[in-house]
Amino acid sequence: MNGPSYRWLAVISPLGLLLVWEILSRTGVADPRFFPPPSTIIRTLADMVRSGELPFHIGVSLRRILIGFVLGSVPAVLLGLAMGLARPLRALLMPIVAAIYPIPKIAIYPLIIFYLGIGEASKVTIVALSIFFLVLLNTMAGVLGLDRAYFNIARAYGAGARSIFTTVAMPGAMPQIFTGLKLAMGFALIVIVGAELLGSDAGIGFLIWRSYQIFAIEAMYVGLLVTAMLGWLATIALDWLERLAMPWRPTN
Amino acid sequence: MNGPSYRWLAVISPLGLLLVWEILSRTGVADPRFFPPPSTIIRTLADMVRSGELPFHIGVSLRRILIGFVLGSVPAVLLGLAMGLARPLRALLMPIVAAIYPIPKIAIYPLIIFYLGIGEASKVTIVALSIFFLVLLNTMAGVLGLDRAYFNIARAYGAGARSIFTTVAMPGAMPQIFTGLKLAMGFALIVIVGAELLGSDAGIGFLIWRSYQIFAIEAMYVGLLVTAMLGWLATIALDWLERLAMPWRPTN
Amino acid sequence: MIATAPPRVAPITVRGVGKVYPARRGSFVALHDVSFSVAPGEFCAIIGPSGCGKTTLLHILAGLFPASTGTVEIPPQEPGRLVTALIFQGISTLPWLTVLQNTEYGLRHMRVSPAERRTRAVEQLRRVGLDRFVDAFPHQLSEGMRQRVSIARALATDPDVLLMDEPFANLDEQNRLLLQDELLRLWQENRQTVLFVTHSLDEAIRLSDRVLVMTSAPGRIKAEVPVRLARPREFRSVRQDPEYGALSAKLWEALRDEVLRARQT
Amino acid sequence: MIATAPPRVAPITVRGVGKVYPARRGSFVALHDVSFSVAPGEFCAIIGPSGCGKTTLLHILAGLFPASTGTVEIPPQEPGRLVTALIFQGISTLPWLTVLQNTEYGLRHMRVSPAERRTRAVEQLRRVGLDRFVDAFPHQLSEGMRQRVSIARALATDPDVLLMDEPFANLDEQNRLLLQDELLRLWQENRQTVLFVTHSLDEAIRLSDRVLVMTSAPGRIKAEVPVRLARPREFRSVRQDPEYGALSAKLWEALRDEVLRARQT
Amino acid sequence: AVGQPQATVRVVHVPVLIFAPLYVAMERGYFAKQGIEIELVTTPGGVSSFAVLAGGRAEVVVGGLGAALFNAAARDLDFKVVGPVHMERPPVSTPLVISKKAWDSGEIRSVRDLRGKRVSTNVLGSATEYWVQSALLKGGLTIDDVQLVAVNFPEVPAALANGAIAAGLLGEPLATLAEDQGQIVRLSEDFVNGVQVTALYYSGEFMRAQPKLAVGFMVAWLQASRDLFNDGYKRDDVAAIVERYTRVPAPVVKRARPPFHEPNGQMNFNDFKRLQEFFKRRGQLTYEKPLEPKQYIDTSYVRAALRILGPFKPSR
Ligand SMILES: Nc1ncnc2c1ncn2[C@@H]1O[C@H](COP(=O)(O)OP(=O)(O)OP(=O)(O)O)[C@@H](O)[C@H]1O
Ligand SMILES: Nc1ncnc2c1ncn2[C@@H]1O[C@H](COP(=O)(O)OP(=O)(O)OP(=O)(O)O)[C@@H](O)[C@H]1O
Ligand SMILES: [Mg+2]
Numbered sequence A, B: 001m002n003g004p005s006y007r008w009l010a011v012i013s014p015l016g017l018l019l020v021w022e023i024l025s026r027t028g029v030a031d032p033r034f035f036p037p038p039s040t041i042i043r044t045l046a047d048m049v050r051s052g053e054l055p056f057h058i059g060v061s062l063r064r065i066l067i068g069f070v071l072g073s074v075p076a077v078l079l080g081l082a083m084g085l086a087r088p089l090r091a092l093l094m095p096i097v098a099a100i101y102p103i104p105k106i107a108i109y110p111l112i113i114f115y116l117g118i119g120e121a122s123k124v125t126i127v128a129l130s131i132f133f134l135v136l137l138n139t140m141a142g143v144l145g146l147d148r149a150y151f152n153i154a155r156a157y158g159a160g161a162r163s164i165f166t167t168v169a170m171p172g173a174m175p176q177i178f179t180g181l182k183l184a185m186g187f188a189l190i191v192i193v194g195a196e197l198l199g200s201d202a203g204i205g206f207l208i209w210r211s212y213q214i215f216a217i218e219a220m221y222v223g224l225l226v227t228a229m230l231g232w233l234a235t236i237a238l239d240w241l242e243r244l245a246m247p248w249r250p251t252n
Numbered sequence C, D: 001m002i003a004t005a006p007p008r009v010a011p012i013t014v015r016g017v018g019k020v021y022p023a024r025r026g027s028f029v030a031l032h033d034v035s036f037s038v039a040p041g042e043f044c045a046i047i048g049p050s051g052c053g054k055t056t057l058l059h060i061l062a063g064l065f066p067a068s069t070g071t072v073e074i075p076p077q078e079p080g081r082l083v084t085a086l087i088f089q090g091i092s093t094l095p096w097l098t099v100l101q102n103t104e105y106g107l108r109h110m111r112v113s114p115a116e117r118r119t120r121a122v123e124q125l126r127r128v129g130l131d132r133f134v135d136a137f138p139h140q141l142s143e144g145m146r147q148r149v150s151i152a153r154a155l156a157t158d159p160d161v162l163l164m165d166e167p168f169a170n171l172d173e174q175n176r177l178l179l180q181d182e183l184l185r186l187w188q189e190n191r192q193t194v195l196f197v198t199h200s201l202d203e204a205i206r207l208s209d210r211v212l213v214m215t216s217a218p219g220r221i222k223a224e225v226p227v228r229l230a231r232p233r234e235f236r237s238v239r240q241d242p243e244y245g246a247l248s249a250k251l252w253e254a255l256r257d258e259v260l261r262a263r264q265t
Numbered sequence E: 001a002v003g004q005p006q007a008t009v010r011v012v013h014v015p016v017l018i019f020a021p022l023y024v025a026m027e028r029g030y031f032a033k034q035g036i037e038i039e040l041v042t043t044p045g046g047v048s049s050f051a052v053l054a055g056g057r058a059e060v061v062v063g064g065l066g067a068a069l070f071n072a073a074a075r076d077l078d079f080k081v082v083g084p085v086h087m088e089r090p091p092v093s094t095p096l097v098i099s100k101k102a103w104d105s106g107e108i109r110s111v112r113d114l115r116g117k118r119v120s121t122n123v124l125g126s127a128t129e130y131w132v133q134s135a136l137l138k139g140g141l142t143i144d145d146v147q148l149v150a151v152n153f154p155e156v157p158a159a160l161a162n163g164a165i166a167a168g169l170l171g172e173p174l175a176t177l178a179e180d181q182g183q184i185v186r187l188s189e190d191f192v193n194g195v196q197v198t199a200l201y202y203s204g205e206f207m208r209a210q211p212k213l214a215v216g217f218m219v220a221w222l223q224a225s226r227d228l229f230n231d232g233y234k235r236d237d238v239a240a241i242v243e244r245y246t247r248v249p250a251p252v253v254k255r256a257r258p259p260f261h262e263p264n265g266q267m268n269f270n271d272f273k274r275l276q277e278f279f280k281r282r283g284q285l286t287y288e289k290p291l292e293p294k295q296y297i298d299t300s301y302v303r304a305a306l307r308i309l310g311p312f313k314p315s316r
């Protein structure tokens, strides 16, 4: 029912916006010192790609996000599944998790650089930390939210603890795990950009902050653009991973 | 089925953790310069409450969050409902929303202080912005995810556009709106702490960063503790609001 | 025993109705050349395999969307009254409105004062035995009670025609039997024209004066089976009537192939 | 017509079984002093109002949890075979496993080689007519097909006792009638002992040799009604048997009060 | 004179030791005497100051010199550099430091030993980057011989301890604090001599609309700078004022290497030229053709103030 007229709207609206911006900026209605025309931004982007500066910063940030993401989410999923299945474990750990969870992890960043210094370790750690609890809680909720019926089927057909872990808890919690991972990606991006803003020598956040500090406005917009693109890429990657991990789900 | 033995675990586990920490710190097994004993932290907290410093910073941050939250979420809900109901509006705005949504809003903070300066306005704005898209998209998804049946009921019983807005879209999307608001609160907390870390003369984030800068590690832990408490308070407040806003939902 | 009211003057005539939905590839024909009519005050059941277009047909009759081809004659809506009231399959109430608000929902959009609205809604709730639950929310009721609310909502607007789309489909059979009793009682007090969609042979036979059997998609009327059992239709007497067994066998014969065919796709 | 197999030697005896659940305030008695027995190869139906403890009873028999009081005698599990197989109400398959994996699921936990697992599963899928859907996921099937998968899964373990918990409850009546045909055919080939829980009078009568009627909670056996209709039970012949109307009237009489009582709470 | 109507002037600052003249002038009533009431605006880092000035949200900025100054000037933002805040001369108040451990082990004993290692400055693209270059040049290295990273001053001791950096610039009084705690050793503190690194900026609007206040501000500023000449920081009342605004304990303030505040408001145009060239080479400027100092410096306020105050005589 996607009328062609609507699709048309969806294409012209962002283009239109850019065009209006370009015109306003070029005619000086919008102060080009603060709102440089998109064409200039694109030119700066091209320059920065050519000089290798931009790919370098993107690579640095991507690496931090990826490593931090894996380090944070894998243990979170395993522990989350275990906590979802085992009540004593849940009772033991939940109060601690609940206490740490609501702390915005960027607030811990000073603490982390206290202990780990300002190198890669602290950046990877802050990403991992900011993800860990979110994924843990989502995974656990996924197991807890599973219909008892699945466990009953498993047990009635002879499944032991291990089989229940792999054939019920894990696949059953998968949708919630991915909900968690997707949210986590949002948080990871904020946190890494924040951490790079606060103190770093490379990365997209650093690029934005340095451009801001030296008043290189176009480069700052380039940084924002790239951040948005990182966000899209992350979303696409996770969507793809989700389809891969859950072939049993209806596609639409 | 909450066995009393488990409840017992849930109480002792955090207390036990604090006790172990205290002992390790006092005996010097853990470096007390980095891990001051909890009792010292509590004492610092009490001092800072008594001196009025802590209430002041909490007040500043709370105010920023509250104002930003309202400024961000009210238009987001209204626009989200409208976009959920009206396809042309959705087609027009979605590409723009989708482009801006994945940018971690903290990355825009330098841009915001360019335009709005470093006062309260920029802090409130960054909170509002970091909330707006999240709430907007959740609200819209809430309307779109509503079973057609509700709209059919409304139309079969004579509801016009206005009645559909108020008696179907709004209450129907309410659960998703609150999902969005709760997520948004998490993001708002990160963003305000981040913004206060980056540049401010008051607020919890500032307190943490300054404590870090002057090596006042106890005060830094106090800042973290307070941040966690802000997080809890926000969660409790939103849960309460949610129950209030949706009296029709089963309580459990 | 309640006296049977005289029938209201509200016939339905459907002529050559077809409905085509846009589909992923091309289009999907849900209904094709459906024609039938229902006499004023008649209780007419429609039975057909899943996906044959029953809901589509009822939604066209209720005016939710137009037919692709053909014409429909049904009494037009009047201000202050909903001449044609639709009772839905599955989700039948708005979960965020109380039982009373749900019952008033039709009246709210008409020129009816709040006071009268309430009076009329409460009266109907009393008829379906739910006046104690005026301020309850749907989730606090059982599925059967929710369906009674949706019946009360329909009756509150004082309709001449009731379009019922598998109202009891989500109930277990036992509660279904009890609700059938209640529906028959209510109908006999007012004698609206009823078009009642169901999957159940037994329900169709128990309730209606006539059963229309539809083919699998695209839906057409395949057969028309009059049900001449005496009213009121008490469970025991219906079941022990030899006509009953014959009717259900006959209907199943007409349906079986269609169901098997619908299953294939 | 398929010859009826000789019955297997697997009786069930239930003596004074009770079940108490912990509840918000104190405890909730779901079953109270339930006693009955099922002969080897007998098809026994249990019917009772919603919430009367039917599922609880079956889960006790399947060994998912113990009874609070009383004893249960049922053939014990053997390695390589699931002597007692349970077929579930509602959700019956694991949505993340393919049809084949679901069917193999019981065998996977037994000492059965992967190759044999597959052979046996495919064979059962052929019996229920789903061998074309071996690699499909449950969401790609209709509800009725999913129930057939769960029947295949049970049969793959070659059980002596089938415990069936409203397996057809989520189907529309027409598909239900078709599945009843299939179940009867499968059962007549193997003659397992079957305990079949249902809400439907018609289903109980159509399928079983005997119907146990339960009271509303706490559930007890209220009545026992033997069904002496001839087998095989073809729809038309069953419906036109005068015994059928009498049986259904009788069962409804026994049930009606219980359903009304269950509704109150 | 006292009692005349006070006009509010908004001053953007960062609460650090080197901006002491601002706090001293406030506390000693020099601003009040000029009919000025100060409203302090705290910034994240000095840099957004240009947007603040241009946007008319403040009249005065006390801040550092950096690439941003030149980029903003090149974009015709409406402001001017009107006077100095402090200069660095040996021993500098922002030394290059290394960890005590590295010193004791003999791993690093001179600037030369830093080749290929990570060295930090507080803000990239600020004047401090130029100092790193100066310090390295003294040891026979250039900035390209090390890995330059940005580490905020407060993080430097921890970063050194963790080996994240081998050396870093560390501003006073943090250097003294860290030295007290046995964390650091000063590796080099004589690498610049008389280079201006922080400046006073006026917004164009302020200069045009309130020229008298603009001169008055400069008068008060120079008065306070003169108070801080020589051992000014060692005085109890000054240390107390600095403690009040920066929260650095007064005893530490007294022991820290004091920054030098040019008492006659002299600025060396060559310093600016050299900085501009330096940033150009570092690729941090967004324009091609070098700016003339006149385009962003206006010394008329210093001259006007000196006419009122007379030249500084180091009598006390
Ligand atoms: N909005 C729609 N767009 C496209 N196809 C539709 C739409 N609504 C219904 N259909 C299709 O039209 C056919 C008839 O649908 P309808 O709901 O009328 O069937 P039904 O007889 O009510 O089925 P059931 O017994 O399951 O309620 C189905 O195949 C369905 O998939
Ligand atoms: N785990 C449990 N804890 C507490 N109460 C339970 C539990 N399981 C079931 N009950 C209660 O026990 C009673 C019987 O439940 P059961 O599921 O056995 O009923 P049923 O006869 O199968 O109902 P239905 O026909 O709706 O399937 C119900 O009132 C139910 O609420
Ligand atoms: Mg339908």
Ligand SMILES: [Mg+2]
Pocket: D054, D055, D056, D089, D165
């Ligand atoms: Mg049950």
